[in-house]
Amino acid sequence: MWGLTHGDFHSGQLMYNNEEADLLLLDWEFSGIFGNPAIDLATWNFGLPHKELEQMEDEMLATYYKALIAGGVDANAYPFEKLYQDYRLYGFAQVCARFIGLLEGNLLPVLMNQYTWFVNRHNLTPAEMTLPMYGWF
Numbered sequence: 001m002w003g004l005t006h007g008d009f010h011s012g013q014l015m016y017n018n019e020e021a022d023l024l025l026l027d028w029e030f031s032g033i034f035g036n037p038a039i040d041l042a043t044w045n046f047g048l049p050h051k052e053l054e055q056m057e058d059e060m061l062a063t064y065y066k067a068l069i070a071g072g073v074d075a076n077a078y079p080f081e082k083l084y085q086d087y088r089l090y091g092f093a094q095v096c097a098r099f100i101g102l103l104e105g106n107l108l109p110v111l112m113n114q115y116t117w118f119v120n121r122h123n124l125t126p127a128e129m130t131l132p133m134y135g136w137f
Contacts, residue, residue, distance in 0.1 A: 003073075005035025010047040037068055037078075038086035046094040050117040057121075061087060088122040 006013070007030025015024040041064050045053055065080050118124075 002034045003037060004033050005031060005037065005039045007031050007035060007039065007043075009040040009043045011044075012047075036086050036090065037064075037073075038083060038090045042087055042090040042094050046091065046114065050114050054117075054121065088124060089128060091118055091122070092124055092128075 006025060006028065008027060009025075013026045015026055016022070017024075041060070045057065045060065061084060062080075065083050068078070068083070069075050
């Protein structure tokens, strides 16, 4: 399943106008029309502390999937299990992308914690971690 993705979807990319109740999504430099829908969800979720994410991750995945189907995605062509598989792989890629940018920073222990938590929670295997990524990865 491929479609329009932002590519760097996190809370720092949102601007809200209280007076007009407008929400703007900024910084589309990594956007693409051939991105996997799991990319933006994985990127958003990796902005959350893993303890909070653990409490709401299943509900977020289910809600996101329902929105995809309501938006016209064919549930037979893209079952929930496929979204979950894509989310696992792109979520892992998100952790790796952050390691690359922050290896020398003081966030390394936090990222190592996040990495370990995500890999363990989603039972990722070394074979899965070497699959090619699509989109902007």
